[in-house]
């Protein structure tokens with residue numbers, strides 16, 4: 249057994265300082281812009297990660313059930329794709345969270361004696377701790393190297409330390425948190441970091457009844473609202489700001505034409521907030537955009553793969569056909585490296 253969740257990715261105090269500075273810069277840039285916005289990656293401090301795990305268990309949050317359906321019932325197929333010719337490989341998961349779904353694949357790979365090392369990457373150290381302890385209990389023979397940090401930085405780090413074939417998992421429709429142009433750049437960067445023979449397995453949430461989608465981001469018990477407001481509490485905790493979260497409310501909106509589902513925080517009154525010597529003013533009804541959860545159709549997924557130099561070799565859907573896990577591999581004969589555009 250080798251569960252190394254304190255490897256190169258588990259950052260030391262100097263890196264923590266840089267992370268805090270980056271957080272402060274992103275918060276100030278976002279709140280001084282118009283319209284105001286905050287990057288959704290900052291939801292996931294310890295409290296936010298715990299709230300997200302509650303969201304995954306909500307009846308309205310169909311995304312988890314759909315992807316679980318694929319991983320539970322089609323783990324055999326998934327494992328055949330990723331094991332390919334039975335060569336050893338590294339299974340690198342971007343934004344692994346608590347690994348709820350990936351563990352079905354990991355168990356199947358273990359059952360088939362696949363030669364793989366599991367490398368979960370997550371910006372949230374607390375969720376990596378949860379994942380590390382559960383893997384130690386449930387799959388004690390699995391070799392694990394955890395990386396705490398951002399997707400691309402940690403992926404580059406993981407790739408620089410590995411000379412084996414790579415399979416990258418990116419589940420939970422996390423890719424939908426990127427604006428369409430960022431998403432295309434991200435896939436091009438991914439292609440740049442990988443080599444012929446490497447694979448990617450990405451979860452996408454498909455367009456469906458708009459009411460169904462909106463309910464997933466506006467649950468009756470109010471957990472999603474708490475999750476959204478925790479971002480303001482985190483800014484208070486870490487940047488010594490003075491948001492009064494009760495003076496903001498959660499507001500999700502879905503546009504079925506573009507497929508963009510956005511979450512906002514709405515200022516209930518005119519107010520001002522101090523963050524590190526800067527005063528941020530809010531009008532009554534003014535919004536902060538805190539998250540995009542982009543929905544798409546299967547043609548758009550194939551186009552994205554082709555644009556970024558991948559070939560689609562599999563599209564696995566759940567029984568409702570609400571969610572897709574697409575399997576991509578570097579296009580054969582792809583000699584050139586695609587530049588991020």
Ligand SMILES: C[S@@+](CC[C@H](N)C(=O)[O-])C[C@H]1O[C@@H](n2cnc3c(N)ncnc32)[C@H](O)[C@@H]1O
Pocket residue numbers: 288289292297300342343344345346347348349369370371372375397398399400418419420421422
């Ligand atoms: C929506 S959750 C999904 C978790 C898991 N993939 C799943 O499907 O259950 C997003 C996860 O990605 C992590 N995350 C978000 N933005 C990130 C970033 N820029 N770099 C690394 N991890 C990130 C969060 O901490 C969280 O664990």
